[in-house]
Amino acid sequence: xxxxxxxxxxxxxxxxxxxxxxxxxxxxxxxxxxxxxxxxxxxxxxxxxxxxxxxxxxxxxxxxxxxxxxxxxxxxxxxxxxxxxxxxxxxxxxxxxxxxxxxxxxxxxxxxxxxxxxxxxxxxxxxxxxxxxxxxxxxxxxxxxxxxxxxxxxxxxxxxxxxxxxxxxxxxxxxxxxxxxxxxxxxxxxxxxxxxxxxxxxxxxxxxxxxxxxxxxxxxxxxxxxxxxxxxxxxxxxxxx
Numbered sequence: 415x416x417x418x419x420x421x422x423x424x425x426x427x428x429x430x431x432x433x434x435x436x437x438x439x440x441x442x443x444x445x446x447x448x449x450x451x452x453x454x455x456x457x458x459x460x461x462x463x464x465x466x467x468x469x470x471x472x473x474x475x476x477x478x479x480x481x482x483x484x485x486x487x488x489x490x491x492x493x494x495x496x497x498x499x500x501x502x503x504x505x506x507x508x509x510x511x512x513x514x515x516x517x518x519x520x521x522x523x524x525x526x527x528x529x530x531x532x533x534x535x536x537x538x539x540x541x542x543x544x545x546x547x548x549x550x551x552x553x554x555x556x557x558x559x560x561x562x563x564x565x566x567x568x569x570x571x572x573x574x575x576x577x578x579x580x581x582x583x584x585x586x587x588x589x590x591x592x593x594x595x596x597x598x599x600x601x602x603x604x605x606x607x608x609x610x611x612x613x614x615x616x617x618x619x620x621x622x623x624x625x626x627x628x629x630x631x632x633x634x635x636x637x638x639x640x641x642x643x644x645x646x647x648x649x650x651x652x653x654x655x
Contacts, residue, residue, distance in 0.1 A: 419498040423450060423505060433491055440465045443474060443497070450501035453481050484550045491539035496547065536561050592617060 420428035425445070432438050444463050447454065454462070454477075461473035475487045481500065485493040535541060545560045548567050557563045573579055594613045603609055 416494065416498060419495075419502055423498070423501055433494060437465065439490065439494070440470060440474075442494070443477075446497055446501050447477070450504055451481065451497070452504075453477075484547050485543070492543040492546065495540050495543045499543075 416431060416433065417428045420431060420442075423446075425431070425442070431442065444459075444465065447459060447462060461467075461469065462477055464470060464473070467473075471487055478485065478487060478493060481497070483493055483496050483500075485496055487493065542560050545563050545567070546556070548554075549556060549563050552567060552570055554563065554566050554570065557566070594610055597613055597617065599609055599613050599616070601612075603612065
């Protein structure tokens, strides 16, 4: 499953690499750091290079933290896939002139018309690693079902990060001037300044209540749209979904 990225990085034996083999796994991590990622200075790579050591898992966990990997050392496949992706980015950054003129592979007409997600494998480590990385960036709570997490990511992007949402958020909300002397506070604190502050807080509270009522109305409309069209099931002898 890592063959494509390992081949792109010129790994010495991408076709025979076995992620479950401890020695191969450790050697691959050290190779990525030495040849591609180079996060540590050469003199600081000793613990990671000491592959036979019983302390290697601790050194590896520290390395994942230092490169800001969202996965733990126990999540072997996800962590390795993330590191491979990081190495590919660095490889491209070091050789922009080499890769910028590469021609993309010509796609057939059938592939253009097909759904790009039709061949998506939701159980693959690459898919899980990508969804988890996005959820960490967007601060979305993790879920056992990665498709549910992907749906949550899509909703957040559509509602908060779309060009329309960003433009709306950047709009300045101009308030309407309010004459405080026309609004009765209902009590007296004995201090004119405190009375004005209390009036302002009350008006702000009323505005928040209005926004809350609007959201409640929207929720009621959404629920009614679901339940307002009941379907009759004669077998059950009742009306409803």
